[in-house]
Amino acid sequence: MKIGFLTPEYPHERTGNSGGIGTSIKNLAHAITALGHEVVVLVYEQKEDAVFFDNKVEVHQIKNIKIKGLSWFLTRKKIEKIINSLYLNNKIEIVEANDWTGITSFIKPKKCPIIIKLHGSDTYFCHLDKRPVKWINKFHEKRALKKADGHVSVSAYTAKMTNEVFNQNHNFTIIPNGVDMFLFQNEENKSIDVTTILYFGTLIRKKGLLELPLAFNIIHQKNPNTELVLVGKDNFDIISGNSSTWKMMQELFTPSALKKVNYIGPVAYSEVKKYIEKATVCVFPTFAEALPVSWLEAMAMEKAIVASNIGWGNEIVEDGISGFLAHPTNHQEYADKILQLLNDDTLRVTIEKNAKNRILSHFEINFVANQNLDFYKKIIGN
Incomplete structure (x- = not known):
């Protein structure tokens, strides 16, 4: 098969930094090519138009058209032309786009089917954050979903909430994100610091980073030698307007607890594994x-x-078996569950083994890639 992915982000030195959407697309793209299929990734919002290869994945950088008032429409038409050309030249048979800001709302290729995969739209995240969404984003996201030839979601919760916020009733096929077990495996006999708690990801309110200090204060009282390590890019706070979530966090730690916090900052994706190992x-x-x-x-x-025990949480973690879940605002419960794992080596080792088995049985990248391929075949066949 020949699959295209349309995305605003893809983790590579030429395309810039990426979040979870780009990482999940890269994981899937490389798994699909390893299975003998062809993949073209179309990355818009780039500084230039160019084509390069990331191993076997063909990556097209697309520069947005900048004309006041018409950029959104002309850029979509530029992408549509590229998709038509790739389809007519037998480079792709289908395109998967994500739901973020509805890039495909005015893209209608002549023959190439377009599917939407939910990674979380702006409307979806604004709903979860309880803040208003830009009407233009909601308009494009709703239109893109309505026009799509097929619908996929990475979680049942996201599918349900998306139908609710857009007042639609799409039949979403649930195919989760996957992880490459070869890239993310613990080295045997790797020693760990038995008093280290790690958070890795963007420092931002919606990730619960203004709740974490309050839970850590409780942990620090009972386990004063425990260190909290934070790895990720600092971000502004959209609600307060503060330029730094990290600065806001520092004010929430007790003075003694703050001394046990180590903010590393952003690191290369390839370096994250080292911090997880420790x-x-x-x-x-x-x-x-x-x-x-x-x-x-x-x-x-x-x-x-x-x-977090919200929505998607129990689709990944079996609470008490392959990990623990708790609500971010319940600081005492959250701290207690962390302390259980810090203080009980036998429990922690059992949870660790169950966690790996959970990934192997449900989220291993080749297993997930084959689910995606089956879905693409179904849409193309229709």
């Missing part, structure tokens, strides 16, 4: 996700995680 417990107290790749990566490396 951690005892990984924490993800987030309020807004679709199906986070970071959770999968930590679990693949046999790490016990304490994560």
Whole structure:
């Protein structure tokens, strides 16, 4: 098969930094090519028009057209022309786009089917954050969903909530994100710091980073030698307007607890694994996700995680078996579950092994890639 992916982000030195959407697309693209299929990734919002190869994946950089008032429409028509050309030249048979800001709302190729995969639209995340969404984003996202030839979601929760916020009734096929077990595996006999809690990801309110200090204060009282390590890019706070979430966090730690916090800052994607290896417990107290790749990566490396019990959470973690779940605002419960894992080696080792087995049975990248391929064949056949 010949599959195209349309995305605003893709992790590569030529295309710039990427979040979870780009990472999940790259994982899937490389798995599909390894299975003998062809993949073209179309990355818009780039500084130039160019084509290069990332191993076997053909990556097209697309520069947006800049004309006041018409940029959104002309850029979509430029992408439509590229898709038509690739389809007519037998380079792609189908295109998968994500739901973020509805890029395909006015893209209608002559023959190439377009499917939408939910990674979480702006409308979806604004709903979870309880803040207003830009009407133009909601308009494009709703139109893109309505026009799509097929619908996929990385979690059942995201599918349900998306239908609700757009007042639609699409039949979503649920195919989760996957993780490459070869890239994310713990080295045998790798020693860990038994008093390290790790968070990796963007420092932002919706990820629960303004709740984490309050839980850590409780942990610090009972386990004063425990260190909290934060790895990721600092971000502004959309609600308060503060330029730094990290600065806001510092004010929430007690003075003694703050001394045990180590903010590393952003690191290369390839470096994240080193911090996961050293951690005892990984924490993800987030309020807004679709199906986070970071959770999968930590679990693949046999790490016990304490994560959010909202929506998608139990689609990844079996609470008390392959990890722990708690609400981010319940600071006492969240802290207690972390302390259980820090203080009980036998429990932690059991959770770690179950976490890895959970990934192997449900989220291993080749297993997920074949689910995607079956779905693409079905849409093309129709």
